[in-house]
Amino acid sequence: DVKVTQSSRYLVKRTGEKVFLECVQDMDHENMFWYRQDPGLGLRLIYFSYDVKMKEKGDIPEGYSVSREKKERFSLILESASTNQTSMYLCASTLHAGNTIYFGEGSWLTVV
């Protein structure tokens, strides 16, 4: 079974803090993604990566950055957390374009 693991399930951070959300997949997938889910807005793509050290902006990259130093790990970074970044963050991966995307369980981030 494909396993996408998000190490932090629930976080509470203060405004202005730097936040790291980590994601690891164990199936040697090439492509990895970060989405956020908000009520009434569905899932929106923040960033994605199709190879190590490669990244592309999604639909809502503002306020975020990413890092992919190893194939299995994709990190989402909030340089200076703000309250409007309170959300559920979902990491996902897929082997190739057109394949099914597998999601992690999600990380609930609250910024106070």
Next chain:
Amino acid sequence: DQQVKQNSPSLSVQEGRISILNCDYTNSMFDYFLWYKKYPAEGPTFLISISSIKDKNEDGRFTVFLNKSAKHLSLHIVPSQPGDSAVYFCAASPNTGTASKLTFGTGTRLQVTL
């Protein structure tokens, strides 16, 4: 600009009946469509998909129909079971490039009642 729309935020269906969830899209470049199911506090799980070369795909109780001319797809669940209660997202992809970029709808919350 919402390219994938699920106009019904919620749906209630009696156990044993058919659930029909609808999804509309605007981007004619989309040619691969998926449905995901999401329980609270969990990540979405893949349910069923359909390529634009087909108009129907079936997997057990789940069937997805695609009407390309209307830019509309629907998910049918027959018979509906209480365990089907979840939020359902449709998603679409142009299936081009080196990465799959899925565009998701806003979701429909299905409640299957006894």
